[in-house]
Amino acid sequence: MTTSGLASERSAVIGIDIGGTTIKGARARYREPDTIEERLRRPTRSDAGPAAVVAEILAVIDDLIAGSDVPVCAIGVAAPGLVDEARGVALWSENIGWQDLPLRSLVERHTGRPTWLGHDVRAGGVAEFGSGAAQGANDAVFLPLGTGIGAALLTGGRIHDAQGLAGEIGHADVGHGETCRCGAQGCLEAIASAGALVRRYAARTGHVPAGAEEVAARVCAGDPDARAVWDDALDALTLALSWVASVLAPEVVVVGGGLSLAGDLLFGPLATMLEARLTFQRRPRLVAGAYGDEAASVGAAILARKAARAASETEPWP
């Protein structure tokens, strides 16, 4: 049996998604990395500093390894912000507060297992494009609307990442004048992310909603302030989607993140407004992600296999 055959028959992979508030861990069989067998969630503790976040990540990995009845052969870690996948370095994240952190080698040294490190949105795209809501599409976009907004782009069956710099549609100017966390004005994510809905509703009313879900519930209950911030988000998303449809002509746009849980309140008007804005362009199907808020951890588990294969080419495994 070859080493890769051994890995595929009786081992597991781990996927980690480092979110601004929660670290999500997933363990799956090497053969079926998109089927989670065990999941763990812990607070990110980003207010305690990067060292505390790394300790928390390693603790989640340790617990998932300890709970496995088969050997864990590789680990995938999906990080927010800017990530240098080739060097395995988390370059920068405003939410976590780290800079030039060699996270891949930290995990490899701690666990003794080959590790893949990459970007959270692209990891989510790998899951949704490969076996999720965009399965079978050649041209697709994964657009998670969470704390911020980013996009993973599938063109001609390949993920376009431009050395990790592509997909920053959250920082395209949609023409509202409010200042974004990045320092620019008018950014899509400053008006249409789940985080923006919460912040903008709080600024109008003085009440801080528990999340974008609460803003959505208030829209349904007839709250005019909730309706106003919701409509602003819809307008901005429609404009951004019209650019996406014009430039990339995707067959499908998979909307993920917290906002996608709003269902028809989001998808119904978005499809109608996009239809009104487009003329001859291909209309993308707008669908909710199949993996919900687990797309990035599932994608990280899938991408862990890259690290396992690379390791088995250089040295026998295990």
Ligand SMILES: [Zn+2]
């Ligand atoms: Zn911005």
